[in-house]
Amino acid sequence: MSANPSPYTVLPTPDPHPLAESFREIAVSHLSDNLQRLSGLCNLRRIHTRTRLVGTALTVKVRPGDNLLIYKALTLMRPGHVLVVDGGADTTNALVGELILLYAQQRGCAGFVIDGAVRDTAAFEAADFPCYARGVSHRGPYKLGPGAINVPVTVAGQVVLPGDLLVGDEDGVVSFAADDAPALLQAALRTAAHESAVKAEIANGQVRQSWLDKVLVPAGLAGTPSP
Numbered sequence: 158m159s160a161n162p163s164p165y166t167v168l169p170t171p172d173p174h175p176l177a178e179s180f181r182e183i184a185v186s187h188l189s190d191n192l193q194r195l196s197g198l199c200n201l202r203r204i205h206t207r208t209r210l211v212g213t214a215l216t217v218k219v220r221p222g223d224n225l226l227i228y229k230a231l232t233l234m235r236p237g238h239v240l241v242v243d244g245g246a247d248t249t250n251a252l253v254g255e256l257i258l259l260y261a262q263q264r265g266c267a268g269f270v271i272d273g274a275v276r277d278t279a280a281f282e283a284a285d286f287p288c289y290a291r292g293v294s295h296r297g298p299y300k301l302g303p304g305a306i307n308v309p310v311t312v313a314g315q316v317v318l319p320g321d322l323l324v325g326d327e328d329g330v331v332s333f334a335a336d337d338a339p340a341l342l343q344a345a346l347r348t349a350a351h352e353s354a355v356k357a358e359i360a361n362g363q364v365r366q367s368w369l370d371k372v373l374v375p376a377g378l379a380g381t382p383s384p
Contacts, residue, residue, distance in 0.1 A: 164302045165302060166305035167306045168306060168307040168308060168319070170215055170234075171307070171319050171320030172213070172235075173213040174213045174237075174335045174338065176339065176342070177211050177212055177267075177338075179338075179342055180211050180342065180345075183346075184328075185197075185328045185329055187349055188324055188333070188341060189331055190348055191341055191345055191348060192333060192341070196331055196333065197331045197332075198312055198317075198331070198332065199313050199314050199315075199329070200291070200313055200314075201289040201290060201312075201330060202290055202291070203325070203327065204278055204288040204293075205281045205284070205286055205287055206285045207327075208268075208287050209326050210239065210267065210287035210289070210326070210330065211322075211323070211324055212237050212239035212266075212268060212322070212323060213237055213238055213322060213323075214317050214318065214321045214322070214323055214332065215234060215239065215240055215241065215306075215307065216306070216308060216309070216310045216319045217240065217243070217304065217305070217306050217310070218242075218243045218304055218305040218310050219242060219243070219252065220301070220303060220304060221244055221247030221249070221273065222244075222247060222296075222299055223250075223252075223298055224253065224300060225299075225300040225301060225302045225304060226302065226304030226305065226306055227242060227252060228300070229306060230306050231261060231266075233306065234261065234264040234266050235265060236266075237265065238264075238265075238266055238267060239266070239268050239323045240266060240268070240271075241317050241323065241332075242310075242312070243272050243312055244271060244272050244273025244274075244291070246272050247273055247274070248274040248291050248294055249274070249294060250273075250274065250297060250299065251275050251276035251295070252298050253269060253275050253288075254277040254280070254297070255277035255280035258277070258281060258288075262284070268286065268288060268323075270288075270330055271288070271290040272290075272291050272311070272312040273292075274290060274291060274293055275288060275293060276293060276294060276296075287325060289325055289329070291313070312332075313330075315332055318334070321333060321335065322334075322338055365379075
């Protein structure tokens with residue numbers, strides 16, 4: 158394999174997926190449970206307040222502390238894209254801040270997922286613009302490169318491909334292949350319906366309940382409750 162003579166790689170940007178918005182009201186925990194509880198971006202902080210993150214990954218791989226290729230990625234965004242940045246989990250220098258936030262909003266960006274640091278956190282809170290990041294730093298970034306756009310990246314323990322779907326809420330962020338979206342959506346809806354039934358059973362006030370027995374009986378721990 159020959160070396161790439163250019164320090165920059167910019168591959169075609171995937172189209173925002175039309176099914177992404179269908180996940181707007183789906184709990185991340187329900188998606189996680191149906192991803193075998195193995196997938197998900199762990200140990201990122203939610204920088205904003207309440208708005209849910211839903212969109213299609215536009216990925217960027219940068220040198221830690223350098224956001225030159227993030228600048229380029231901003232110009233490629235279309236409504237519904239999520240900026241997903243592999244910054245090597247380094248939090249010394251912030252990769253994005255208020256100016257990038259404002260420009261991304263104008264481009265219709267659905268949010269940021271940054272395995273690195275951000276700054277101007279008050280602006281993210283005031284805008285309630287979805288942003289998950291490894292940390293916060295007042296130090297600004299360098300703009301030297303190298304980097305790559307729309308390549309596979311690793312973010313908080315998860316490989317994310319360009320075009321993957323991302324969903325984030327107060328519990329964190331999951332990503333999954335767009336081809337898996339229809340089946341995963343239906344599975345998550347079934348999980349939500351099951352949990353609604355469990356909540357209704359809890360409300361009846363009985364000590365012994367079917368959802369508990371489902372776990373306790375196979376373990377030999379079910380029995381008549383003490384008065």
